[in-house]
Amino acid sequence: MYMILFLFLFLIFCSFGVISSRNPIHSILFLVCVFLLSSILLFCLEVEFLGLSFVLIYVGAIAILFLFVVMMLDLKINDKLFNRFRYDLVTYFLIFFFFLELALPFSSLNIYSQNLHCSNFDWINWSSQIETFSNIQAIGQVLYSYYFIFFLLAGFILFVSIIGSLMLTLTLNKAVDMRS
Amino acid sequence: MFFSLILILKILLIIVPLLLSVAYFTLAERKIMASIQRRRGPNVIGYLGLLQPLADGLKLFIKETILPTSANIFIFLLAPLLTFFLSLMGWVVIPFGENLVVANVNIGLLYLFAISALSVYGIILSGWSSNSKYAFLGSLRSASQMVSYEVSIGFIVISVVLCCGSFNLSELIFSQSRVWYCLPLFPMFLIFFVSALAETNRHPFDLPEAEAELVSGYNVEYSAMGFALFFLGEYANMLLMSSLTSILFFGGWLPILNIAPFTFIPGSVWFGAKICIFVVLFCWIRAALPRYRYDQLMSLGWKTFLPISIGWLFFSSSTLICFNFLPF
DSSP: OHHHHHHHHHHHHHHHHHHHOSSHHHHHHHHHHHHHHHHHHHHHTTOHHHHHHHIIIIIIIIHHHHHHHHHHSOOOOOHHHHHHHTHHHHHHHHHHHHHHHHHGGGSTTOTTHHHHOTTTTOOOOHHHHSOSSOHHHHHHHHHTTTTHHHHHHHHHHHHHHHHHHHHHHOOSSSSSOTTO | OHHHHHHHHHHHHHHHHHHHHHHHHHHHHHHHHHHHTTOOOSOSSSGGGTTHHHHHHHHHHTSOOOOOTTOOHHHHHHHHHHHHHHHHHGGGGOOSSTTOOSOOOTTHHHHHHHHHHHHHHHHHHHHHHTTOHHHHHHHHHHHHHHHHHHHHHHHHHHHHHHHHOOSOHHHHHHTTSSSOTTTTTHHHHHHHHHHHHHHTTOTTSOGGGOHHHHOOOTTTTOOHHHHHHHHHHHHHHHHHHHHHHHHHHSOTTOOSSSSHHHHTSOHHHHHHHHHHHHHHHHHHHHHHOOOOOHHHHHHIIIIIIHHHHHHHHHHHHHHHHHTTOOOO
16 A cells, blocks of 8 residues: 555656656666656566566666667757746646646545545455456457557557658658658 | 565575586686696685685675776666676576475576576676776677577577477476486587687687787776676576586486486485586586687687578477477
8 A cells, every 4th residue: 555655756856857857868777767667667567468568668777778779869958948938837837737637536625536436445356356367358349349440550550660760761762861 | 474484585596506507607717727837826825825816705705896997877877787687596496306496487598598688788788888998898799699509509408408398497307207318419518618618708719818919998087896796697698508417408407317226315415416517517518628710709609500500409309299299
């Protein structure tokens, strides 16, 4: 119980770190922390497969690509730009609204709050509700039957992105090198 | 209270023998390479040089820890710790015998894969934080090598899992009780072993070791315990990869034949023997083969191994469907 509250607080601290740290590498490392903590949160909900695939895909592949790109770019931290647009004020304003949205279901203003029972952090044991299936089987049965069209669409979107990245590296016109 | 005490005892019972075997792995490597090159190898400290790894550890421990100027100290100190801990974390799901495993989780193989994906961070952070061009370029080199070979390893693991029907490592071994997967999936075994060499930054893909031409790699700025932690993590990863190879393709704790003289030997001894074979193979390859150039390494990973492993995945899945061999 207290562990989960501590986890939440640490998660919020790390996501503040993503937007408030000046060094881009530090903010990516905070982002990695956020991904790891949210996968631990999924583990607490007993959705192990999703948690591990979070780690595999976001932390193991995407964040490493981010790190690569940011490390190799010659980034100078420009404080003037930050000051001119008052980025921090805008972000904190947005954060306030997001928090308001998150807090709304728990507050008494919400008419559905009686039905939600979220106030005492009563975690639902998902895997025990689907007793005979393991995590992966349950996801597979839903994904390949009811939602197969979305699965195919996601595959097509990835395919389009592959073709796009291939087009960027092709040299159709010898005079103009697209890679440079 | 009692439960947590048992848990701590279990963890210590894995970590202490692991660190001992890492220490003697280094000695075995030096001895095997020496005998291949017709030398004696370390033979001064202790009987036949058996205490040499302890002396090496002591030497590294009492050296001075140097922190480079204008390095990012926190990340600089974090990176070797991360590498070391991640190399220990994988061992929690490895079954050493029947029911001899700390956490018999349902998705053990995915867990191992996630751990090996995370261990790239130790390398990339150490290179960036030491504020040196050589370390930085070396870390980018090693990290991209590890990431690119991870892809083909993933496809090979998927084709093994298709044959078994579970991500659980114990069930994977039980499913090999009739035939080890190294026979039906022999090409995949070869590719997996070569990719494991590249994944652990090992010969013939050991660009971080190339001191003369590439100024070593991500760990040039490290000394004393930081270097020792990288070293320990690297060798523990090698042991983990060889145990994973023996679990995926050589039936883990299963004996060679399931008849009387072989079944008297306990399963963990079989498992240890299989790991030892791969350890010797690691050392032998280091002594025998020349180093790959970096572009050759990358083209081998992306243009040879990845298409073959994807093709084999299609082949094995369609074979399984055709003959109705699917295990679920």
